[in-house]
Amino acid sequence: MSRETLNARRLLCPLPVIRTQDRVKRMVAGEQLEVICTDPGVMQDIPAWCRINGHAILETKAEDGEYIIVLEVGE
Amino acid sequence: MSEQRKAAALISGGLDSMLAAKVIIEQGVHVEGINFFTGFCVEGHTHAIRERDRAKPKRNNSLWVAEQLGIKLHIVDVIEEYKDVLINPKHGYGSNMNPCLDCKIFMVNKAKQWIQENGFDFIITGEVIGQRPMSQRKQTMPIIARESGADDLLLRPLCARNLPETLPEREGWVDRAKLFGFSGRSRKPQMELAQQFGFVDYAQPAGGCCFLTDESYSAKLVDLWQNRGTKDYELDDVMLLKVGRHIRPKSNFKVIVAREEGESRFLEGYKKEFTSLISSSHSGPLALIDGEPTDEDLALAGRIIARYGQGRDAEQVDILVRSQKGLEQTIQVAPFAPEQIAEEWFV
Ligand code: SF4
Numbered sequence: 001m002s003r004e005t006l007n008a009r010r011l012l013c014p015l016p017v018i019r020t021q022d023r024v025k026r027m028v029a030g031e032q033l034e035v036i037c038t039d040p041g042v043m044q045d046i047p048a049w050c051r052i053n054g055h056a057i058l059e060t061k062a063e064d065g066e067y068i069i070v071l072e073v074g075e
Numbered sequence: 076m077s078e079q080r081k082a083a084a085l086i087s088g089g090l091d092s093m094l095a096a097k098v099i100i101e102q103g104v105h106v107e108g109i110n111f112f113t114g115f116c117v118e119g120h121t122h123a124i125r126e127r128d129r130a131k132p133k134r135n136n137s138l139w140v141a142e143q144l145g146i147k148l149h150i151v152d153v154i155e156e157y158k159d160v161l162i163n164p165k166h167g168y169g170s171n172m173n174p175c176l177d178c179k180i181f182m183v184n185k186a187k188q189w190i191q192e193n194g195f196d197f198i199i200t201g202e203v204i205g206q207r208p209m210s211q212r213k214q215t216m217p218i219i220a221r222e223s224g225a226d227d228l229l230l231r232p233l234c235a236r237n238l239p240e241t242l243p244e245r246e247g248w249v250d251r252a253k254l255f256g257f258s259g260r261s262r263k264p265q266m267e268l269a270q271q272f273g274f275v276d277y278a279q280p281a282g283g284c285c286f287l288t289d290e291s292y293s294a295k296l297v298d299l300w301q302n303r304g305t306k307d308y309e310l311d312d313v314m315l316l317k318v319g320r321h322i323r324p325k326s327n328f329k330v331i332v333a334r335e336e337g338e339s340r341f342l343e344g345y346k347k348e349f350t351s352l353i354s355s356s357h358s359g360p361l362a363l364i365d366g367e368p369t370d371e372d373l374a375l376a377g378r379i380i381a382r383y384g385q386g387r388d389a390e391q392v393d394i395l396v397r398s399q400k401g402l403e404q405t406i407q408v409a410p411f412a413p414e415q416i417a418e419e420w421f422v
Contacts, residue, residue, distance in 0.1 A: 010344050012314065014112055014135055018152050041135070048138040052148055 003032040009066070013041035017049050020071075024055065027073045032058065037067045046071070080248040081105045081195040082230075083186055086148060087284045088136025090277045091201030091233060094268050096144055098232040099199050102249045106199070108148040109189055110137040111182050113157040114313045115285040136278040143274065153185060154310055161287070162306045166218075171293035173285065175210035176218065183223035190228070197228045197243045203265075204234045204258040213237075213258075233257045233265070286317065295321055298422045302326050302366070311348065315365070318342065321422040322379055328366030329422065330376045332383055335360075347399055352380050355405060356393035359384020374408055381410035 006023050008016035016037045023033060035046060040062070046069045047057050054074035061068050084096035086108035100106050141148035160181045164174030179202075186198045204213050216238060220229045227241040230249065235241070236256030244251040257264045262279075269277060286292045295316045300306045302323065315331060318338050323329035330352075333339040339361040342351070349363040352373070362380040364373070377394035386392035387410050397403050 014110075014116075014138075014150055015152070017135070017138070018112060018150050021150060041133070045135045045138060048135065048142055049148070049150075052138065052141050052146070 001030070001032055003034060003070075006033060006035045008035055008037045008042070010038055012039050013045050016042045017045050020046055021049065021053075024053075024071075024073055029073050029075050031073050033071050033073065035069045035071070037069070038065060040067055042067050042069060079103065079105050080197070080243070081107070081190075082197050082199050082243070083190050083193075083195045084108050084146070085182060085186055085198070085200045086110050086137045086140055087201070088140055088278055089201070089284060090265055090269060090274070090279060091203060091206070093140045093144065093201070093274065093277060094265060094272070095199050095201040095232045096140075096146065097272050097274075098254065098268075099230075099249060100144060100146070102253060104249065106144070106146050107195070108137070108141045108144070108146050109186055110148060110150045111153045111157075111185060112150055113161075113178075113285065114154045114310050115157075115161075115287050117285060140277075149189075151185065151189070153181075156185075157181070158308065169209040169288065171288055171290055172296050173209070173287040173293075175207065176215055179210045179215075179219050180222045183219055183225045183229055187223060187225045187228065196248065197230055197241070198225055199230050199232055201233060202231045204237055206257075206260060230254075292316060295422050298323065298329075302329070311345065315345070315363070319360075319362075320383075322416065322420045323422050324375055324379070324417075324420050325372060328364055328368040328372055328376070330362050330364055330379050332362045332380055333360040346397060350399060351397045352376055352394050354381060354384045354386055354392050355395040356391075357381075357384050357386030357389065359386065359392075374406060377406055377408035378411045379416060381408055382413065382416060384410075386410060 006019060008019050016035065016039060020035050027033065043060055050057050050071055056072045056074060058072055059070040082099055082104050084092060084106050086092050096106050138148060160177050161174055164177040166176040169175050183198060190198060202211050204211060204216060220226055230241045230243050233255050234257050235254040237258055243249045299312060318341055319331045319333050321329055321331055333342050342361045342363050345363055349365060352362045359380065360383050364376055368376060373396055381392040390409060391407050392410055394406050394408055395403060396406060
Protein backbone atom coordinates (compact mmCIF):
# COMPACT_ATOMS: atom_id res chain seq x y z
CA MET A 1 0.00 0.00 0.00
CA SER A 2 1.47 3.33 -0.94
CA ARG A 3 2.12 5.74 1.87
CA GLU A 4 3.01 9.41 1.55
CA THR A 5 4.52 11.60 4.22
CA LEU A 6 3.61 15.20 5.00
CA ASN A 7 5.91 17.39 7.02
CA ALA A 8 3.72 19.76 9.05
CA ARG A 9 6.30 20.52 11.73
CA ARG A 10 6.22 24.02 13.25
CA LEU A 11 2.82 24.73 11.76
CA LEU A 12 0.11 25.65 14.21
CA CYS A 13 -3.48 24.48 13.91
CA PRO A 14 -5.40 24.77 11.73
CA LEU A 15 -2.54 24.88 9.22
CA PRO A 16 -1.60 21.19 9.63
CA VAL A 17 -5.25 20.34 8.96
CA ILE A 18 -5.30 22.55 5.87
CA ARG A 19 -2.09 20.98 4.53
CA THR A 20 -3.50 17.50 5.22
CA GLN A 21 -6.74 18.38 3.46
CA ASP A 22 -4.92 19.77 0.44
CA ARG A 23 -2.68 16.71 0.16
CA VAL A 24 -5.53 14.24 0.58
CA LYS A 25 -7.36 15.99 -2.25
CA ARG A 26 -4.62 14.81 -4.59
CA MET A 27 -4.63 11.21 -3.32
CA VAL A 28 -7.00 8.33 -4.07
CA ALA A 29 -9.07 6.10 -1.80
CA GLY A 30 -7.04 3.48 0.05
CA GLU A 31 -3.77 5.42 0.01
CA GLN A 32 -2.17 6.28 3.32
CA LEU A 33 -0.76 9.56 4.55
CA GLU A 34 1.58 10.03 7.49
CA VAL A 35 1.46 13.56 8.90
CA ILE A 36 4.27 14.69 11.19
CA CYS A 37 3.50 17.70 13.39
CA THR A 38 4.75 19.58 16.42
CA ASP A 39 1.47 21.22 17.49
CA PRO A 40 -0.32 18.85 19.91
CA GLY A 41 -3.65 20.31 18.76
CA VAL A 42 -3.47 18.04 15.71
CA MET A 43 -4.21 15.03 17.91
CA GLN A 44 -7.77 16.37 18.13
CA ASP A 45 -8.12 18.35 14.95
CA ILE A 46 -6.88 15.90 12.32
CA PRO A 47 -8.98 12.99 13.64
CA ALA A 48 -12.01 15.34 13.78
CA TRP A 49 -11.35 16.42 10.21
CA CYS A 50 -11.06 12.76 9.15
CA ARG A 51 -14.32 11.78 10.83
CA ILE A 52 -16.15 14.63 9.09
CA ASN A 53 -14.72 13.86 5.69
CA GLY A 54 -14.83 10.08 5.78
CA HIS A 55 -11.15 9.17 6.13
CA ALA A 56 -9.87 6.57 8.60
CA ILE A 57 -7.28 7.17 11.30
CA LEU A 58 -4.89 4.21 11.41
CA GLU A 59 -2.50 5.42 14.05
CA THR A 60 -1.70 8.39 16.28
CA LYS A 61 1.42 8.63 18.37
CA ALA A 62 3.47 11.20 20.24
CA GLU A 63 7.22 10.79 20.34
CA ASP A 64 10.09 13.17 21.05
CA GLY A 65 7.87 16.23 20.95
CA GLU A 66 6.41 15.21 17.59
CA TYR A 67 2.87 14.10 16.87
CA ILE A 68 2.41 11.58 14.12
CA ILE A 69 -0.90 10.69 12.56
CA VAL A 70 -1.43 8.03 9.90
CA LEU A 71 -4.65 8.16 7.97
CA GLU A 72 -6.20 6.23 5.12
CA VAL A 73 -7.98 8.17 2.43
CA GLY A 74 -11.67 7.28 2.20
CA GLU A 75 -13.99 7.11 -0.82
CA MET B 76 -38.50 14.11 -6.97
CA SER B 77 -36.93 17.50 -7.44
CA GLU B 78 -33.17 17.82 -7.54
CA GLN B 79 -31.52 18.31 -4.14
CA ARG B 80 -30.05 21.80 -3.93
CA LYS B 81 -26.65 22.47 -2.45
CA ALA B 82 -25.57 25.30 -0.18
CA ALA B 83 -22.17 26.34 1.12
CA ALA B 84 -22.34 27.61 4.71
CA LEU B 85 -19.73 30.01 6.08
CA ILE B 86 -18.78 28.34 9.35
CA SER B 87 -16.93 30.46 11.90
CA GLY B 88 -17.18 28.04 14.80
CA GLY B 89 -19.67 30.22 16.66
CA LEU B 90 -23.34 29.57 17.34
CA ASP B 91 -24.93 31.77 14.68
CA SER B 92 -23.36 30.14 11.65
CA MET B 93 -24.09 26.75 13.20
CA LEU B 94 -27.78 27.62 13.55
CA ALA B 95 -27.99 29.09 10.06
CA ALA B 96 -26.57 25.90 8.56
CA LYS B 97 -28.89 23.73 10.63
CA VAL B 98 -31.98 25.69 9.55
CA ILE B 99 -31.14 25.01 5.92
CA ILE B 100 -30.18 21.36 6.46
CA GLU B 101 -33.61 20.92 8.05
CA GLN B 102 -35.15 22.10 4.80
CA GLY B 103 -33.59 19.21 2.94
CA VAL B 104 -30.77 21.13 1.31
CA HIS B 105 -27.33 19.50 1.03
CA VAL B 106 -25.01 21.74 3.07
CA GLU B 107 -21.21 21.78 3.28
CA GLY B 108 -19.20 24.19 5.40
CA ILE B 109 -16.41 26.55 4.44
CA ASN B 110 -14.09 28.08 6.97
CA PHE B 111 -11.58 30.73 5.95
CA PHE B 112 -8.25 30.86 7.73
CA THR B 113 -6.94 34.43 7.65
CA GLY B 114 -4.08 33.89 10.11
CA PHE B 115 -5.87 35.93 12.76
CA CYS B 116 -8.56 33.40 13.65
CA VAL B 117 -8.94 32.70 17.32
CA GLU B 118 -9.01 28.98 16.61
CA GLY B 119 -5.90 27.05 17.44
CA HIS B 120 -2.54 28.73 17.82
CA THR B 121 -2.11 30.19 21.24
CA HIS B 122 -3.23 27.05 22.98
CA ALA B 123 -0.41 25.23 21.26
CA ILE B 124 2.10 27.75 22.52
CA ARG B 125 1.51 28.39 26.19
CA GLU B 126 2.40 25.65 28.59
CA ARG B 127 -0.70 25.89 30.74
CA ASP B 128 -2.95 25.73 27.67
CA ARG B 129 -1.04 22.82 26.19
CA ALA B 130 -2.23 20.59 29.00
CA LYS B 131 -5.84 20.93 27.90
CA PRO B 132 -5.85 21.23 24.13
CA LYS B 133 -8.85 23.11 22.86
CA ARG B 134 -11.00 21.78 20.10
CA ASN B 135 -11.20 23.58 16.80
CA ASN B 136 -14.71 24.99 16.94
CA SER B 137 -15.41 25.00 13.23
CA LEU B 138 -14.52 21.30 12.97
CA TRP B 139 -16.61 20.65 16.04
CA VAL B 140 -19.60 22.48 14.53
CA ALA B 141 -19.29 20.55 11.27
CA GLU B 142 -19.19 17.29 13.16
CA GLN B 143 -22.26 18.21 15.21
CA LEU B 144 -24.11 19.09 12.02
CA GLY B 145 -22.86 16.02 10.18
CA ILE B 146 -21.53 18.09 7.28
CA LYS B 147 -18.21 18.29 5.47
CA LEU B 148 -15.97 21.23 6.24
CA HIS B 149 -13.51 22.81 3.83
CA ILE B 150 -10.89 24.95 5.52
CA VAL B 151 -9.44 27.43 3.07
CA ASP B 152 -6.08 29.14 3.55
CA VAL B 153 -6.59 32.80 2.60
CA ILE B 154 -3.59 34.20 4.47
CA GLU B 155 -2.00 35.85 1.43
CA GLU B 156 -5.15 37.29 -0.10
CA TYR B 157 -6.35 38.54 3.26
CA LYS B 158 -3.42 40.94 3.53
CA ASP B 159 -5.02 43.35 1.10
CA VAL B 160 -8.26 43.27 3.09
CA LEU B 161 -6.50 44.15 6.33
CA ILE B 162 -4.01 46.62 4.90
CA ASN B 163 -6.40 48.55 2.65
CA PRO B 164 -9.95 48.14 3.91
CA LYS B 165 -12.23 50.22 1.73
CA HIS B 166 -14.79 50.51 4.52
CA GLY B 167 -12.26 51.11 7.28
CA TYR B 168 -11.67 49.47 10.62
CA GLY B 169 -14.00 48.76 13.53
CA SER B 170 -13.19 49.67 17.11
CA ASN B 171 -9.78 47.99 16.77
CA MET B 172 -7.93 46.80 13.69
CA ASN B 173 -10.85 44.64 12.58
CA PRO B 174 -11.91 45.41 9.00
CA CYS B 175 -15.16 43.48 9.52
CA LEU B 176 -17.18 44.81 6.62
CA ASP B 177 -14.41 44.30 4.06
CA CYS B 178 -13.68 40.94 5.65
CA LYS B 179 -17.28 39.79 5.21
CA ILE B 180 -17.34 41.01 1.61
CA PHE B 181 -14.09 39.17 0.96
CA MET B 182 -15.29 35.91 2.50
CA VAL B 183 -18.64 35.92 0.74
CA ASN B 184 -16.82 36.67 -2.50
CA LYS B 185 -14.51 33.69 -1.92
CA ALA B 186 -17.54 31.56 -1.12
CA LYS B 187 -19.13 32.67 -4.39
CA GLN B 188 -16.06 31.49 -6.30
CA TRP B 189 -16.13 28.26 -4.34
CA ILE B 190 -19.77 27.46 -5.14
CA GLN B 191 -19.12 28.13 -8.81
CA GLU B 192 -16.14 25.80 -8.86
CA ASN B 193 -17.91 23.10 -6.90
CA GLY B 194 -21.36 23.14 -8.43
CA PHE B 195 -23.25 24.50 -5.43
CA ASP B 196 -26.36 26.66 -5.72
CA PHE B 197 -26.17 29.29 -2.99
CA ILE B 198 -24.37 30.62 0.09
CA ILE B 199 -25.55 30.92 3.67
CA THR B 200 -24.16 32.91 6.57
CA GLY B 201 -25.13 33.30 10.21
CA GLU B 202 -25.42 37.08 10.01
CA VAL B 203 -28.12 38.80 12.07
CA ILE B 204 -29.16 42.40 11.46
CA GLY B 205 -27.95 44.66 14.25
CA GLN B 206 -25.93 41.95 15.98
CA ARG B 207 -22.56 43.58 15.49
CA PRO B 208 -21.99 47.30 15.25
CA MET B 209 -19.82 47.37 12.17
CA SER B 210 -20.63 44.63 9.73
CA GLN B 211 -24.07 43.43 10.71
CA ARG B 212 -26.30 46.44 10.27
CA LYS B 213 -29.37 46.78 8.09
CA GLN B 214 -27.45 49.04 5.67
CA THR B 215 -24.47 46.73 5.42
CA MET B 216 -26.42 43.62 4.43
CA PRO B 217 -27.02 44.76 0.84
CA ILE B 218 -23.45 46.13 0.65
CA ILE B 219 -22.03 42.71 1.45
CA ALA B 220 -24.34 40.99 -1.03
CA ARG B 221 -23.54 43.48 -3.79
CA GLU B 222 -19.82 44.08 -3.34
CA SER B 223 -19.07 40.38 -2.90
CA GLY B 224 -20.82 39.70 -6.19
CA ALA B 225 -22.99 37.08 -4.51
CA ASP B 226 -26.13 39.25 -4.80
CA ASP B 227 -29.23 37.19 -4.27
CA LEU B 228 -27.33 33.93 -3.99
CA LEU B 229 -26.56 35.00 -0.44
CA LEU B 230 -29.13 33.85 2.09
CA ARG B 231 -29.06 34.72 5.80
CA PRO B 232 -31.46 32.21 7.34
CA LEU B 233 -31.51 33.88 10.78
CA CYS B 234 -32.69 37.28 9.54
CA ALA B 235 -33.97 36.54 6.03
CA ARG B 236 -37.53 37.55 6.88
CA ASN B 237 -36.31 41.13 7.40
CA LEU B 238 -34.55 41.22 4.06
CA PRO B 239 -35.71 41.09 0.43
CA GLU B 240 -36.30 37.64 -1.03
CA THR B 241 -33.27 35.87 -2.39
CA LEU B 242 -33.04 33.46 -5.28
CA PRO B 243 -33.24 30.27 -3.15
CA GLU B 244 -36.49 31.60 -1.65
CA ARG B 245 -37.97 32.70 -4.97
CA GLU B 246 -37.14 29.41 -6.61
CA GLY B 247 -38.65 27.49 -3.71
CA TRP B 248 -35.37 25.73 -2.84
CA VAL B 249 -36.03 26.89 0.69
CA ASP B 250 -39.27 27.90 2.36
CA ARG B 251 -39.12 31.52 3.49
CA ALA B 252 -41.83 30.87 6.05
CA LYS B 253 -39.43 28.58 7.89
CA LEU B 254 -36.64 31.15 8.03
CA PHE B 255 -36.23 33.70 10.81
CA GLY B 256 -36.41 37.44 11.36
CA PHE B 257 -33.93 37.94 14.18
CA SER B 258 -32.59 41.43 14.71
CA GLY B 259 -30.79 43.44 17.35
CA ARG B 260 -28.05 42.65 19.79
CA SER B 261 -29.99 40.18 21.92
CA ARG B 262 -28.68 36.62 21.95
CA LYS B 263 -31.94 35.24 23.29
CA PRO B 264 -33.52 34.10 20.01
CA GLN B 265 -30.31 32.24 19.09
CA MET B 266 -30.17 30.55 22.49
CA GLU B 267 -33.77 29.45 22.15
CA LEU B 268 -33.21 28.07 18.70
CA ALA B 269 -30.09 26.28 19.92
CA GLN B 270 -32.13 24.68 22.62
CA GLN B 271 -34.78 23.64 20.13
CA PHE B 272 -32.12 21.92 18.03
CA GLY B 273 -30.58 20.36 21.12
CA PHE B 274 -27.26 22.16 20.74
CA VAL B 275 -25.29 22.37 23.95
CA ASP B 276 -21.67 23.23 24.64
CA TYR B 277 -21.36 25.55 21.64
CA ALA B 278 -18.72 28.28 21.53
CA GLN B 279 -19.70 31.84 22.40
CA PRO B 280 -16.74 33.98 21.44
CA ALA B 281 -16.97 37.27 23.30
CA GLY B 282 -15.31 39.78 20.99
CA GLY B 283 -15.54 38.40 17.52
CA CYS B 284 -14.16 35.64 15.44
CA CYS B 285 -10.60 36.94 15.26
CA PHE B 286 -7.69 38.56 17.09
CA LEU B 287 -8.15 41.82 15.20
CA THR B 288 -11.02 42.74 17.52
CA ASP B 289 -8.63 42.49 20.45
CA GLU B 290 -7.30 45.83 21.69
CA SER B 291 -3.86 44.73 22.81
CA TYR B 292 -3.30 42.61 19.72
CA SER B 293 -4.30 45.52 17.50
CA ALA B 294 -1.93 47.85 19.36
CA LYS B 295 0.93 45.47 18.60
CA LEU B 296 0.02 45.32 14.95
CA VAL B 297 -0.11 49.12 14.67
CA ASP B 298 3.24 49.37 16.46
CA LEU B 299 4.73 46.90 14.00
CA TRP B 300 3.54 48.88 10.99
CA GLN B 301 4.57 52.24 12.40
CA ASN B 302 8.07 51.15 13.26
CA ARG B 303 8.70 49.26 10.07
CA GLY B 304 7.45 52.25 8.17
CA THR B 305 5.29 50.02 6.01
CA LYS B 306 1.90 48.42 6.40
CA ASP B 307 2.78 44.84 5.65
CA TYR B 308 3.17 41.54 7.49
CA GLU B 309 4.06 37.90 7.14
CA LEU B 310 2.40 34.96 8.86
CA ASP B 311 5.33 34.78 11.28
CA ASP B 312 4.62 38.35 12.40
CA VAL B 313 0.99 37.46 13.00
CA MET B 314 2.02 34.51 15.15
CA LEU B 315 4.68 36.39 17.08
CA LEU B 316 2.26 39.17 18.00
CA LYS B 317 0.38 36.55 20.02
CA VAL B 318 3.40 35.46 22.02
CA GLY B 319 5.38 36.96 24.88
CA ARG B 320 5.91 40.47 26.20
CA HIS B 321 6.65 42.97 23.44
CA ILE B 322 8.94 45.73 24.65
CA ARG B 323 10.11 48.53 22.36
CA PRO B 324 12.73 50.73 24.00
CA LYS B 325 13.67 52.39 20.68
CA SER B 326 11.99 52.63 17.33
CA ASN B 327 14.61 50.53 15.52
CA PHE B 328 13.99 47.34 17.49
CA LYS B 329 11.72 45.56 19.91
CA VAL B 330 12.33 42.69 22.28
CA ILE B 331 9.93 39.76 22.46
CA VAL B 332 10.40 38.08 25.82
CA ALA B 333 8.87 34.66 26.47
CA ARG B 334 6.61 34.63 29.52
CA GLU B 335 6.97 30.92 30.23
CA GLU B 336 8.44 27.61 29.10
CA GLY B 337 6.00 26.97 26.29
CA GLU B 338 6.62 30.40 24.80
CA SER B 339 10.40 29.98 25.08
CA ARG B 340 10.09 26.73 23.16
CA PHE B 341 7.94 28.39 20.55
CA LEU B 342 10.37 31.29 20.11
CA GLU B 343 13.21 28.76 19.74
CA GLY B 344 11.70 27.93 16.37
CA TYR B 345 12.49 31.45 15.14
CA LYS B 346 16.20 31.52 16.01
CA LYS B 347 17.16 31.37 12.36
CA GLU B 348 15.03 34.38 11.49
CA PHE B 349 15.84 36.64 14.45
CA THR B 350 18.70 37.52 16.75
CA SER B 351 18.02 35.74 20.04
CA LEU B 352 19.13 36.41 23.60
CA ILE B 353 19.19 34.19 26.66
CA SER B 354 20.97 34.38 29.97
CA SER B 355 23.84 31.89 30.23
CA SER B 356 24.71 32.57 33.87
CA HIS B 357 21.21 32.21 35.29
CA SER B 358 18.06 30.55 34.08
CA GLY B 359 15.67 32.84 32.30
CA PRO B 360 13.44 33.31 29.27
CA LEU B 361 14.44 33.33 25.65
CA ALA B 362 13.96 36.62 23.82
CA LEU B 363 13.97 37.57 20.15
CA ILE B 364 14.96 40.91 18.71
CA ASP B 365 12.81 42.23 15.89
CA GLY B 366 14.59 45.02 14.04
CA GLU B 367 18.14 46.21 13.45
CA PRO B 368 19.82 46.68 16.83
CA THR B 369 23.28 48.21 17.32
CA ASP B 370 25.69 46.72 19.89
CA GLU B 371 24.48 49.31 22.35
CA ASP B 372 20.89 48.25 21.68
CA LEU B 373 21.80 44.63 22.32
CA ALA B 374 23.17 45.58 25.72
CA LEU B 375 19.94 47.42 26.45
CA ALA B 376 17.93 44.36 25.36
CA GLY B 377 20.17 42.21 27.57
CA ARG B 378 19.39 44.37 30.59
CA ILE B 379 15.68 44.01 29.88
CA ILE B 380 15.68 40.25 29.60
CA ALA B 381 17.98 39.86 32.62
CA ARG B 382 15.20 41.50 34.59
CA TYR B 383 12.90 38.58 33.77
CA GLY B 384 15.31 35.78 34.73
CA GLN B 385 16.63 34.29 37.94
CA GLY B 386 19.54 36.73 37.86
CA ARG B 387 17.27 39.76 38.29
CA ASP B 388 18.89 40.62 41.64
CA ALA B 389 22.45 39.81 40.60
CA GLU B 390 24.92 42.57 39.87
CA GLN B 391 25.83 41.15 36.56
CA VAL B 392 24.28 38.60 34.23
CA ASP B 393 25.85 36.91 31.21
CA ILE B 394 23.70 37.08 28.12
CA LEU B 395 24.32 34.87 25.15
CA VAL B 396 23.52 36.72 21.94
CA ARG B 397 23.03 34.59 18.86
CA SER B 398 22.67 36.09 15.40
CA GLN B 399 20.38 34.64 12.72
CA LYS B 400 23.42 33.08 11.15
CA GLY B 401 24.35 31.35 14.40
CA LEU B 402 27.27 33.61 15.43
CA GLU B 403 27.44 33.74 19.19
CA GLN B 404 28.84 36.26 21.64
CA THR B 405 28.39 36.71 25.36
CA ILE B 406 27.82 40.12 26.89
CA GLN B 407 27.73 41.12 30.55
CA VAL B 408 24.89 43.33 31.66
CA ALA B 409 23.42 44.75 34.85
CA PRO B 410 19.74 43.74 35.06
CA PHE B 411 17.25 46.57 34.96
CA ALA B 412 15.20 47.22 38.06
CA PRO B 413 11.46 47.02 37.28
CA GLU B 414 11.06 50.81 37.32
CA GLN B 415 13.86 51.23 34.78
CA ILE B 416 11.74 49.58 32.13
CA ALA B 417 9.57 52.50 31.10
CA GLU B 418 5.88 51.82 30.90
CA GLU B 419 5.63 53.24 27.41
CA TRP B 420 8.09 50.65 26.16
CA PHE B 421 5.46 47.96 26.59
CA VAL B 422 3.61 47.60 23.33
S1 SF4 C 1 -14.01 39.68 13.68
FE1 SF4 C 1 -12.27 39.30 12.29
S2 SF4 C 1 -12.86 37.46 11.08
FE2 SF4 C 1 -14.73 38.27 12.06
S3 SF4 C 1 -15.61 39.63 10.48
FE3 SF4 C 1 -14.35 40.93 11.82
S4 SF4 C 1 -12.35 40.99 10.82
FE4 SF4 C 1 -13.47 39.27 9.91
